[in-house]
Amino acid sequence: xxQQTDEKDFLAHYDSQQFEQLSVTTDLLxxxxxxxxxxxxxxxxxxxxxxxxxxxxxxxxxxxxxxAGGFVHPNETLEETAKKVLKxxxxxDNLYLEQLxxxxxIDRDPRTRILSVGYMALVNRKELPSGIxxxxxxxxxxxxxxxxxxxxxxxxxxxxxxxxxxxxAFDHAHIIQVGLNRLKNKIEYxxxxxxxxxxxxxLTELQNVYEAILGKKLLAPAFRRVIKSxxxxxxxxxxxxxxxxxxxxxxxxxxxxx
Amino acid sequence: xxQQTDEKDFLAHYDSQQFEQLSVTTDLLxxxxxxxxxxxxxxxxxxxxxxxxxxxxxxxxxxxxxxAGGFVHPNETLEETAKKVLKxxxxxDNLYLEQLxxxxxIDRDPRTRILSVGYMALVNRKELPSGIxxxxxxxxxxxxxxxxxxxxxxxxxxxxxxxxxxxxAFDHAHIIQVGLNRLKNKIEYxxxxxxxxxxxxxLTELQNVYEAILGKKLLAPAFRRVIKSxxxxxxxxxxxxxxxxxxxxxxxxxxxxx
Numbered sequence: 295x296x297q298q299t300d301e302k303d304f305l306a307h308y309d310s311q312q313f314e315q316l317s318v319t320t321d322l323l324x325x326x327x328x329x330x331x332x333x334x335x336x337x338x339x340x341x342x343x344x345x346x347x348x349x350x351x352x353x354x355x356x357x358x359x360x361x362a363g364g365f366v367h368p369n370e371t372l373e374e375t376a377k378k379v380l381k382x383x384x385x386x387d388n389l390y391l392e393q394l395x396x397x398x399x400i401d402r403d404p405r406t407r408i409l410s411v412g413y414m415a416l417v418n419r420k421e422l423p424s425g426i427x428x429x430x431x432x433x434x435x436x437x438x439x440x441x442x443x444x445x446x447x448x449x450x451x452x453x454x455x456x457x458x459x460x461x462x463a464f465d466h467a468h469i470i471q472v473g474l475n476r477l478k479n480k481i482e483y484x485x486x487x488x489x490x491x492x493x494x495x496x497l498t499e500l501q502n503v504y505e506a507i508l509g510k511k512l513l514a515p516a517f518r519r520v521i522k523s524x525x526x527x528x529x530x531x532x533x534x535x536x537x538x539x540x541x542x543x544x545x546x547x548x549x550x551x552x
Numbered sequence: 553x554x555q556q557t558d559e560k561d562f563l564a565h566y567d568s569q570q571f572e573q574l575s576v577t578t579d580l581l582x583x584x585x586x587x588x589x590x591x592x593x594x595x596x597x598x599x600x601x602x603x604x605x606x607x608x609x610x611x612x613x614x615x616x617x618x619x620a621g622g623f624v625h626p627n628e629t630l631e632e633t634a635k636k637v638l639k640x641x642x643x644x645d646n647l648y649l650e651q652l653x654x655x656x657x658i659d660r661d662p663r664t665r666i667l668s669v670g671y672m673a674l675v676n677r678k679e680l681p682s683g684i685x686x687x688x689x690x691x692x693x694x695x696x697x698x699x700x701x702x703x704x705x706x707x708x709x710x711x712x713x714x715x716x717x718x719x720x721a722f723d724h725a726h727i728i729q730v731g732l733n734r735l736k737n738k739i740e741y742x743x744x745x746x747x748x749x750x751x752x753x754x755l756t757e758l759q760n761v762y763e764a765i766l767g768k769k770l771l772a773p774a775f776r777r778v779i780k781s782x783x784x785x786x787x788x789x790x791x792x793x794x795x796x797x798x799x800x801x802x803x804x805x806x807x808x809x810x
Contacts, residue, residue: 301662304611310664313623315573318667353562365571368665372656396654396669398630404559406568407626409576411654479741 317408320376321363321466323394323473324384326419327490327506328434328447339505343435344419344447345470346426348383350463354404359433359454360463361470363410376413384426389415390489394473402465412469414476416489435474437509442471474507481507485524488545494528496540497521575666578634579621579724581652581731582642584677585748585764586692586705597763601693602677602705603728604684606641608721612662617691617712618721619728621668634671642684647673648747652731660723670727672734674747693732695767700729732765739765743782746803752786754798755779 324346347359364379366372373391380386394412402408419427433444433454444461446452454461461467481487481504490503501517526546531539582604605617622637624630631649638644652670660666677685691702691712702719704710712719719725739745739762748761759775784804789797 301611301614305662308663310575313575314626316576316624316626317568317571318574318576353559356559366574366667368572368574369658371658372654372667393653395651396630400627400629404563405566409624409630411656483737483740 317406318366319363319408319410320366320372320379320413321361321397321410321464321469322376322379322413322415323361323470324380324386324389324415324417325473325477325490326417326432327503328432329419339502339509339511341502341506343474343506344432345435345444346384346431347433347444347462347466348431355463358463359466361412361466366411372411373413376415380415386415386417386422386426389417391415394469394476397465397469397472399465410464410469412473414473416486418490418492420492435470442474444470477507478509485545485547488524488547491545494530494542494544496532496542497525498540500525500543575664576624577621577666577668578624578630578637578671579619579655579668579722579727580634580637580671580673581619581728582638582644582647582673582675583731583735583748584675584690585761586690587677597760597767597769599760599764601732601764602690603693603702604642604689605691605702605720605724606689613721616721617724619724624669630669631671634673638673644673644675644680644684647675649673652727652734655723655727655730657723668722668727670731672731674744676748676750678750693728700732702728735765736767743803743805746782746805749803752788752800752802754790754800755783756798758783758801 326344326346328342328344346362348362350356350358350360362379362383364375364383366375370378372393376391377387380389391413394414397410397412400407402410430446430448432447434447436443436445440455440457442456444454444456454467456467456471459465459467462470477486487500487503487507491500497514497518500521501512501514504517505512524545524547525543528542528544530542532542533539584602584604586600586602604620606620608614608616608618620637620641622633622641624633628636630651634649635645638647649671652672655668655670658665660668688704688706690705692705694701694703698713698715700714702712702714712725714725714729717723717725720728735744745758745761745765749758755772755776758779759770759772762775763770782803782805783801786800786802788800790800791797
């Protein structure tokens with residue numbers, strides 16, 4: 295580089311190609327709570343986490359299931375790319391998004407070196423368009439004795455064992471596990487879990503969400519003591535469905551800062 | 553794209569230039585605990601966090617202070633780049649590193665669009681080469697009524713106000729604040745703080761580290777109750793320095809998995 299006299303002059307002559315550049319994608323972990331109830335074994339949570347996957351129609355990894363993702367363009371922030379992917383590939387808007395981690399294994403993509411910035415979207419399934427609610431893209435996340443498996447909600451014989459790192463396209467089995475761990479850690483000290491319930495919810499519904507994320511049953515009295523300061527009664531109760539009416543609550547904090 | 557008959561054929565013809573690529577750097581937040589004691593005001597921690605900065609000698613942002621950083625090459629993982637930067641720019645090896653966040657503001661670098669993956673290094677200052685321990689690159693992080701400031705340890709009149717986003721090169725003032733917040737959240741549910749103390753430490757030293765990160769005084773009996781399960785007495789005590797001897801402890805967990 296020749297001697298530069300000032301910064302403007304330096305920038306006018308800067309050639310971004312002098313440094314090697316990389317391909318960068320964002321991949322979206324869309325998590326929700328499944329409506330499918332587990333068999334009522336003792337100590338298993340009643341609800342399960344689920345993740346939205348897409349079957350790839352193109353090379354590479356054609357016909358494998360994958361997270362929704364897309365390339366980051368130089369004029370986009372990472373979150374803008376993530377939102378564009380959600381809109382273009384699944385027609386979803388306005389989801390809660392947070393950056394998870396940047397995945398960088400050298401050979402994670404067979405095309406070329408591609409970094410992927412993982413984003414996590416937490417959605418309340420009932421607020422989605424019914425076509426997406428009912429789609430065969432949702433996979434339940436189940437804890438088994440040998441580890442985590444994904445089970446397609448519509449076709450329960452379609453099962454992927456997450457301990458097999460090639461069960462999904464690219465390193466997406468790994469990304470899902472990293473996202474689940476982040477969520478487990480964060481629900482203890484943030485209010486992230488409230489993104490997964492409707493605006494009005496019963497304390498049992500809320501407890502189901504915590505249990506689904508943590509993968510274990512919680513004691514109701516202890517749970518209610520911990521959660522009390524973060525919820526307010528709406529004054530309404532549930533109706534119908536053959537159960538006793540339950541009090542409905544709303545989230546009393548500020549979801550935008552959690 | 554023409555019709556591909558199989559994945560191998562597809563990959564043989566893949567042109568990574570068909571998608572726009574980006575420049576990517578890693579920037580290193582090197583945190584330590586300062587040896588400088590604060591004035592003994594009530595309720596202020598006795599020790600402070602400090603961060604290692606480098607004065608830029610080249611354009612852009614020439615003469616501004618910045619985090620150590622470097623471009624990611626296609627054949628390196630992000631952590632490999634981070635380690636290379638530590639070695640080449642500061643001659644440091646074997647530090648505890650963790651990925652923090654990927655910073656993506658469109659205009660964060662005046663040269664071109666550059667993503668930066670922040671890495672956090674936590675070091676025990678006393679284990680560093682003495683030239684680095686004594687260097688004028690360490691800035692104390694102090695909480696004031698109007699927010700966080702950085703104060704050079706050797707030249708206390710060199711002060712940067714982190715609420716001024718241009719006080720350091722690029723978006724590095726912002727990256728430091730994100731790193732501090734991450735650390736504050738994580739020391740409550742991980743054992744990260746143990747990277748910042750020597751192999752053998754007194755409980756007061758350990759409490760000083762927690763207080764420096766949290767930016768507030770803790771009550772010793774409560775702190776000792778919480779920390780008890782994670783430390784073991786070495787059987788030794790401190791000697792000299794005009795104080796009563798204090799029992800020395802070691803970390804009883806596995807730092808490699810925190």
